[in-house]
Amino acid sequence: MKIDIFKEMEKHGFEQIIFNYDKTTGLKAIIAIHDTTLGPALGGCRMWPYESEDEALIDAMRLAKGMTYKCAISDNNFGGGKTVIIGDPKKDKSEALFRALGRFVQTLGGRYYTGTDVGTTGMDFVYASRESDYLVGLPEEYGGSGNSALPTAYGVYRGMKAAARVVFGTESLKGMKVAIQGVGKVGQILVDYLAEEGAKTVISDISEENINKVKSKHPHVEVVEPENIYDVECDIFAPCALGGILNDDTIPRLRCKIIAGSANNQLLEPRHGDMLHEKGILYAPDYVVNAGGLIQVADELEYKDNEKRHERVMMKTAAIYDILIKIFTISKEQNIPPHKVADRLAEERIEVIGKLKTTYVKR
């Protein structure tokens, strides 16, 4: 491997990286545990046909670190972790593969919980749960908390309102123009929220099927080619597809006032957050605004009462609004880009709560 693994772990504060290989199924999975100061690591499992092991490792580490910050900023008592499986989700899935993964997750004894992410579904973890007690986000029929896209979309909607209040002096999105990149599970629900509020929506997607789903429900929605979404003159741009899309090529093209969307790792590099700040575009940090799904799985682990779960999750997700107002206020007062303020607040919480634990308590 070309990556100097321990150097990278030291640089980014990682605790543990586990390489898992199962000879029966050929499973190759990397579990990265970033920081467990606040509690056991929590983070989904991505399955992707990575071109190299380095690429898979970098993805696992980047995503795990992001989970540490997402848990911390959204008032959850979990740390950051992530799994990546090297494989093609269209061809390489089987019951045995996910049971093999479940056995490896079980060996960690509750230091790490996982569930769905890109390329995996709730059913994959129903298989994994036959071998492990440390899985979340199973379908509701199997006792899990179900579709996380619901609270995620709600959190993005609340995030848009917070940003609109700061930029336009009103949290109402009525009459505003919102451009959405990607109308998959989250994007489609977001269109519903925006339509209900009377916003004008422009969408793009590489999947015709998903475009058609939206059009059949909301015939007035405007559609643009995927490549043209960056040029749309709008109030809010909502990246709900891929990471890394805010970069040197796209930022000069943007004609929006606010960016708030569900995609993870939207900034290609942290400096792109600075670029947005200089350009006068208010960026709602991705891991703050898209925390709804995490809030739901964290709730599943913390509270056994699932009758009130939906209510509790939506209430906590609604508070993304308040977290963002705090971030935007500090950003304005101190002229620091919002992504840096969010990082600082997350790190402060980890530090303070971590220090509490220096007082010994027998439990």
Ligand SMILES: NC(=O)c1ccc[n+]([C@@H]2O[C@H](COP(=O)([O-])OP(=O)(O)OC[C@H]3O[C@@H](n4cnc5c(N)ncnc54)[C@H](O)[C@@H]3O)[C@@H](O)[C@H]2O)c1
């Ligand atoms: N589902 C959740 O609860 C959740 C939680 C946090 C973050 N996220 C993130 O939000 C994003 C969307 O999640 P999702 O669950 O809706 O995923 P999804 O796979 O259901 O939807 C993604 C959509 O983006 C489209 N897409 C891909 N490339 C595109 C491109 N170049 N231009 C336009 N569209 C493109 C896909 O065709 C698909 O319709 C992902 O980045 C995901 O990691 C999701």
